[in-house]
Amino acid sequence: MAILVTGATGNVGRLVVDELLRAAAPYVRALTVNPTRAALPQGVDVAKGYVGRPESLDGVFDGIDTVYLAPVPAVAREVAVLARDAGVSRFVTLTGGPGTEWHGIEADVEASGLDCTHLEPGEFMANATIFAEQIRTTGRVLGAYPTAANAPVALEDIAAVAARTLLDDSHTGRTYELTGPESLTHPRIVHEIGRALGRDVPFVEVPRGEAETVLADAMGEYGGWYLDGRAALVDHPQVPTTAVGVVLGRPATTFAQWADANVDLFR
Numbered sequence: 001m002a003i004l005v006t007g008a009t010g011n012v013g014r015l016v017v018d019e020l021l022r023a024a025a026p027y028v029r030a031l032t033v034n035p036t037r038a039a040l041p042q043g044v045d046v047a048k049g050y051v052g053r054p055e056s057l058d059g060v061f062d063g064i065d066t067v068y069l070a071p072v073p074a075v076a077r078e079v080a081v082l083a084r085d086a087g088v089s090r091f092v093t094l095t096g097g098p099g100t101e102w103h104g105i106e107a108d109v110e111a112s113g114l115d116c117t118h119l120e121p122g123e124f125m126a127n128a129t130i131f132a133e134q135i136r137t138t139g140r141v142l143g144a145y146p147t148a149a150n151a152p153v154a155l156e157d158i159a160a161v162a163a164r165t166l167l168d169d170s171h172t173g174r175t176y177e178l179t180g181p182e183s184l185t186h187p188r189i190v191h192e193i194g195r196a197l198g199r200d201v202p203f204v205e206v207p208r209g210e211a212e213t214v215l216a217d218a219m220g221e222y223g224g225w226y227l228d229g230r231a232a233l234v235d236h237p238q239v240p241t242t243a244v245g246v247v248l249g250r251p252a253t254t255f256a257q258w259a260d261a262n263v264d265l266f267r
């Protein structure tokens with residue numbers, strides 16, 4: 001089976017490449033705009049291009065059976081048709097749940113007639129790095145909506161599920177909502193980072209406007225959008241799913257494990 005990984009230096013795509021190599025996938029092609037800078041590992045065939053620019057995909061799908069599709073909503077429909085016409089039979093897409101900017105990718109790709117498996121991750125655990133600068137410089141976190149809760153998922157778990165579903169076509173037709181194992185508030189997340197650091201890191205509730213100002217350092221214009229999402233979680237906390245465990249046959253990574261593994265980001 002020949003697999004193409006698009007967005008192959010991305011946060012998810014790069015880990016998908018590693019997982020496929022670890023699983024001894026027979027053939028892996030990785031797509032990047034700059035093969036030299038990408039420095040992809042031995043055992044990967046590197047192709048030049050970007051899914052966001054379909055005109056750069058000439059020949060990229062030749063000989064490929066299955067594609068990991070990085071999320072670029074504007075071109076998903078066009079890319080799927082190009083892939084289908086080049087002989088690809090199946091896509092594993094990274095999208096998002098209903099209401100997110102990525103969700104339309106699912107219908108766009110299915111319109112091509114390709115077999116599909118859709119992965120809908122929620123917030124990434126790595127998003128906790130939005131607190132890193134505050135923790136480093138002030139030892140605490142100023143934020144809003146302290147009771148809002150969701151179940152962030154580890155990038156490594158998303159990539160492991162992607163690799164497993166790329167290699168096993170029995171997942172065709174399935175959509176997996178990927179979350180971590182527990183629904184957590186920001187005070188709890190900050191507490192876990194503090195535990196990993198070996199000191200108390202308080203979460204201090206401040207008015208929404210002040211939280212947005214503080215967040216702008218890490219998220220720029222997306223700070224307001226992010227806080228809108230937190231506000232919605234106050235009355236509708238995200239319920240964790242079991243999809244990671246079901247697909248991988250092992251428990252999903254906990255935030256405590258993630259914090260221990262990534263504690264240096266907060267020192």
Ligand SMILES: NC(=O)c1ccc[n+]([C@@H]2O[C@H](COP(=O)([O-])OP(=O)(O)OC[C@H]3O[C@@H](n4cnc5c(N)ncnc54)[C@H](OP(=O)(O)O)[C@@H]3O)[C@@H](O)[C@H]2O)c1
Pocket residue numbers: 006007008009010011012013014031032033034038049050052070071094095096102120121122123124
């Ligand atoms: N909760 C969430 O945060 C959430 C949930 C669902 C989905 N998502 C989305 O999932 C994606 C996952 O992140 P990811 O880091 O793996 O990124 P990605 O969007 O899957 O892929 C990023 C890669 O695409 C390539 N690329 C080439 N030209 C680009 C351009 N003009 N703009 C952007 N990328 C370009 C780059 O690799 P080369 O330079 O090597 O070509 C880059 O490393 C993000 O798009 C994110 O918005 C997020």
